[in-house]
Every structure is written in C-alpha cells, then in structure tokens.
Amino acid sequence: MARYLDTVSYTTTHFYPTNTKKVYNFSKLIIKKIIAPEEWGMSTLKELDYIHPEQKVAVKYNYWDYIDGFNKVLLYEYANRKHSWFIKLCSNIFDRPIPNWFCKWWTLYGPSVKILPESYKKLYLEWVDISPKLIKMQEENIFFEGMSVMYFFMEFSIPWIMKWSIEVNSTSEGFPYLQRTFYTKFWSKLLQKNPEGKLHGQEIIDLINVTISKYYDTAHMEPQVMEDLSPFRKITRKLQMKKGLISKSEAIAIYMEEVKKDLMKNLHIDIKDDISMVSASHTNEEEDACIAREGKQDVDDEEINLETILKRYQQQLEESSSASTTDKGKGKV
Template identity: 30%
Template sequence: ILVNTDSIKINPRSDPENPELITHTSVFILKILTLADWGQNPHYFKQFTASFDLPIYNYFDYMDAWKNTFLFQNNEDRHSWFFCFDKTFKKQNIPFWFMDWWCFYGPIEEILPPPIIEAYNTFTKHSESLTLCPTTLSFFIHCKLSWIMYWDYIIEESPQTIPSLHRQFWTKWWNKYDLSKCTSETILRSLKSKSHQDQQFTLPKSKI
C-alpha cells in the first residue's frame, strides 16, 4: 500500500552469504497522505496498480500499513530498518496519527551526536513549533536526516504476575552521515532561504 501510493521507496538488502536472509531494509519516506490528500471518504476503496489477492484498500488500511509494515523480522532476529526522509519530501501537514508512528519508529534526541545536537538546538530556537508535531520530527524532515531502527521481543517479568511478551524498539544514529551537512550555520541558511521562499509565495497570492 505504501509503495502503491508513492509514500515510500523501499530497498531490502540480503546477507551476501545467505541471499534469502534479508538483514536490513532502506526506507525513503516520500510523503505521508492526509485525509485531504486521500481525496475521498476514508471508507472508500482504491485499486492496487499491481495484481493482489485483495485488490483494494482504503485510508484505514493505509494507516495500518504504516503501523504494521515495519514489524517485519527475519528468522535470525537481526533485521534493521534504515529510515530517511527523501530529498523530494515536501513541507506538508503531518496527520495526527503519524505522531503515534513516530513514537514507535522515530529516533529520540539522545541518539544525536554533539554536532547534530547543536544544530538541533539552533533549529528549535529559530523555527516555529508546529501544533502537536514533535520538534525532532520537524528537524529530521527539514534536514532530511537518517536513522536506524530495530526491534526484538522481550519477556517482562514482575513479581506475582504472569510473564508477558513485548516488542521493544531501539533507534540509533547512522554513523556514515556527513555531519558537515547539518550544522548551526547550514540550519540558519536553510531557514533564511525557506523564509524568503515563503514570502515570495505569499506576495503573489495576496494579489489574487
């Protein structure tokens, strides 16, 4: 569903010594469809462009696809996901349900290296906060940053209770990222450029 709606590009990678074992998958986020983007009643169905046993899906299926797709795990419990907002990802309204996705699959501030923390603080200070949108999400979208997510099952045991099985999620920084692309200086320049572009858009629109 996410590929069919052009919401993501996905690229699975296999173990060279075991081609049938997918060890990590790259996911480039292109867009997140809001209900307005969907363009019809959320219960109404759209057709897949490829042939599937169930050839239709609706907006609720689309939301579930974001929630469930990245729960894939290989039989050796060592699969990881590489996430990145694609360079083509445009400024948009983020649907509220995506915040829940971000809480599970998105990075946390603690994984950021010191130079990125400095850039993050600059971004926080000089940009407007969006209602109900985590600043880390706005920052990663603005800078098109990458992160790695992986999960595993854990058994939680407490006194006088039955042990329970849970999924635990972890995120980490992608160490191959070129830190020179995201500094306080580049943040300030990009925010200034963005502000200028917004003004250029607003002026002609105000004359209509």
C-alpha cells in the same frame, strides 16, 4: 502496500546477506510523503484497486489499510532476529499537512534526540529555539513530546537505524507479558570521512548551519513572539525540546533566566505606567524631575533585589536536584 506504489508515498529496498538470498539482512525505507485523509477522497473508507504485478490479482484497500501498512511494514523480522531498518524522512513531507496518526507513528518508531552526536546536538539546540515551524506550532498551542525531534530529522532528512526485539516484562501486579522494544541509533556513516577527507554528512551539517542563519535573519527582521502562551508554558516547552541534551543545572539556569526576563518585562511595563500617570497629574517640572529620580532609584533597587533572589533560588534548586540520564527504550505490548 498498493497505495504506496501508486502515490510514491515511500520506497523500500531490501538487501540480502552476501552468502545467501533466503532472507533480508537489512532494509531501507525512504518516506517521501504522507497522504492526509482529505487527499484520499470523499471518504476514508473509499476503496481502490491494486493489481499485483506477478499474481495479477486485484486487491482492494482503503485509507485505514494505508495507515495499517505504515504500522506493520517495520515489523518484518527473520528467524535470527537481526534484521534492521535504514529510515529517512524527506523534507517535502512538509508540503502537506501532517496527520495526527503519523505523529503517533513517530512516537513509536522515531529516534530519540539522545542518539545525535555532539556536533548535531549543538546545532539542534540552536535550531530548536529559532525554527519558524516550531514557533508557529506553539503559537497555535499545538505540541506533543518528540515533535521538535521529528521536525528536525524531517527538515534536514537525517537518516537513522531502527531494530526491535521481543522482551519479557511484567505488570505492576507481577504478571509477565511479551513486549516489543524498539532501538534506534544514529547512522554512523555520516560521521565517517570519504576518500577525499570530507565527512559523508557534511552536506547535512552545512544545510543545518545555513538554515539556522536564515532563520536568525528572518527573526531579526520580523520578530516572532508567543504572547498567547503563559511564560511558564513557553519555558516548559523549550526545556522539553532540549530534554536529554542539557543537564538539570543548565535547565534550571535557562528556566530562571526566562523567569527573570518575564518579571523584568512586566515590572518595566508597570513602572512606565506609574510614571506616566504621575507625570500627567503634576504640572511642576522640578517636582516631576524629583519624582522621576526617586522612581528610577526604586527600580534599580528592585532589579538588584530580584537578581539576588533569583540567583539564591537557582542555587537552591541546583543543590536539591539529582542528575539522572537513564533513557528507556520504546516498548509495545
């Protein structure tokens, strides 16, 4: 834990039960920044010294000990198996590159988007479509499942509660094994009102609303498009970011709408090119006007037919889909 103290990577606070001070009842973890490998020095194996304040003994550690500490600090548990952690990521983590190992840490210890209450879910669904950070990551073809949730909790410093328990599971062959299963939930205090009648989490909600409005204004002035990604990949990633918050029928509707936009965009480009070529090869104005009218009629017919086909296909997909909302906890053997 030495490097955490030296660099203020995170702070921990432990709380005792009211009737005893023998074990921690729950703990608080505030992650303020993540040290990237290049910040450590010439080598990640470079060792630093830490002097324990009470024992006065020097302890050597390197960057891999730093990572190991992140993975083990949340494993504390006492005999009654009721210890829990209050966790919050500070937004200034974005001031440095986020290492890949921390993204893996998030997939294990981070919460699911499903723990968000309805008011936060609606804001998340707006934010996920307009966030410049997510758009930039997709433009660079960088994506992992849970990335958008991590960015949301991190950008707005939304805290959550985490605990774990040991459970018995079995392999596909029927061999039993012990599994550590993690559980997360939303910090309910954010939904409670203070004595003045204001929500404890109102500042976070206001910040999210202001940020979304700012992103919309920026996008309006400087539209950002992901031309390098295929339409299928763009749509798939959008749906992955909203997984768990929208129904299958809503996902199908979003998908089909994006397919329609892409098809009409490409059809429009092809039609414009065709008309330009025809116009360039004719000199008679009356003949050009006749061709243009016929071309427009063909386009309108194609749009109508395409609309009908897509709606019919969407209806078939919705009828064949089955609703499933089961969400399994994260397990570690």
